[in-house]
Amino acid sequence: MPYLQTIFNELIDSYIDNKVGIAKDFLSAPLASNLKANLMSLLATNQLLSAGTGNDTKVVHDQLYRSDSIYWLDRKHNDPHENDFFDLMDQFVEHLNRTCYTGITGYEFHYALYQSGSFYKKHFDQFRNNSSRQYSMIMYLNTNWTSGDGGELRIHNTDHEQDIAPTNGKSVFFKSSELEHEVLLTNKPRMSVTGWLKVG
Numbered sequence: 674m675p676y677l678q679t680i681f682n683e684l685i686d687s688y689i690d691n692k693v694g695i696a697k698d699f700l701s702a703p704l705a706s707n708l709k710a711n712l713m714s715l716l717a718t719n720q721l722l723s724a725g726t727g728n729d730t731k732v733v734h735d736q737l738y739r740s741d742s743i744y745w746l747d748r749k750h751n752d753p754h755e756n757d758f759f760d761l762m763d764q765f766v767e768h769l770n771r772t773c774y775t776g777i778t779g780y781e782f783h784y785a786l787y788q789s790g791s792f793y794k795k796h797f798d799q800f801r802n803n804s805s806r807q808y809s810m811i812m813y814l815n816t817n818w819t820s821g822d823g824g825e826l827r828i829h830n831t832d833h834e835q836d837i838a839p840t841n842g843k844s845v846f847f848k849s850s851e852l853e854h855e856v857l858l859t860n861k862p863r864m865s866v867t868g869w870l871k872v873g
C-alpha cells in the first residue's frame with residue numbers, strides 16, 4: 674500500500690477505535706520544517722493575530738481563555754509549502770470520503786503559535802450556531818519536545834483524560850462536536866497547523 678494511504682489509515686483506524694485518531698508521522702519532516710519556517714517568518718513580520726473565540730459575528734479576545742496567535746492558510750498566498758499542505762489535505766479528504774462516506778466538502782486551517790505561558794482552556798470546536806465543522810485536525814511542528822515542556826493536548830473523555838504531546842509531524846483527528854479538549858500551559862513556544870474539515 675502506498676505510504677500516504679498507510680498514514681491516512683493509521684489516523685482513521687485509531688479514530689474509529691479510540692475517538693481520537695493519532696498518526697505520528699502525518700507530515701513529512703521537510704513539510705513540517707517548511708511550515709514551521711513560514712510560521713517563524715509570520716511572527717517576525719508581525720502577521721500573527723491574537724486568536725478569538727466565538728464565530729465571525731462575535732469574536733471575543735479573551736486572553737484568560739486562550740492565548741495563542743494565529744494566521745489562516747490560503748491557496749491564494751501562492752506559498753509553495755502551504756500549497757503542499759493543501760495538496761496533502763485534499764488527498765486525505767478524498768481518502769476519508771471514499772473509505773468512510775464522510776461527505777466532507779471543505780476545510781479551513783490556521784497556523785497557531787502558543788508562546789511560553791500560553792494555553793487554551795477546555796472547549797468544544799463546534800460553534801453553537803454553526804455546525805459546519807465536522808472534524809478537528811491538528812498537525813504539530815515541534816522538534817525536540819520533551820515531557821517537561823508541557824503544552825499537551827488534553828482530551829476529556831467521559832471516563833478518562835488523555836494527554837497528547839505536540840511532537841513534530843504528529844496529527845490528531847477527532848469529531849468536533851464530540852470531544853471536549855484543552856491545551857495545557859506550554860513552557861516553550863508551541864507551533865501547529867490546526868483546522869477543521871467541513872460540510873455545507
Ligand code: OGA
Nearest residue numbers: 798811826854856865867
Ligand atoms: C483548537 C485546539 C488543540 C491543539 O485550536 O481549537 O483545541 O493541540 N487546538 O493545538
Ligand code: NI
Nearest residue numbers: 796797798854
Ligand atoms: Ni479546540
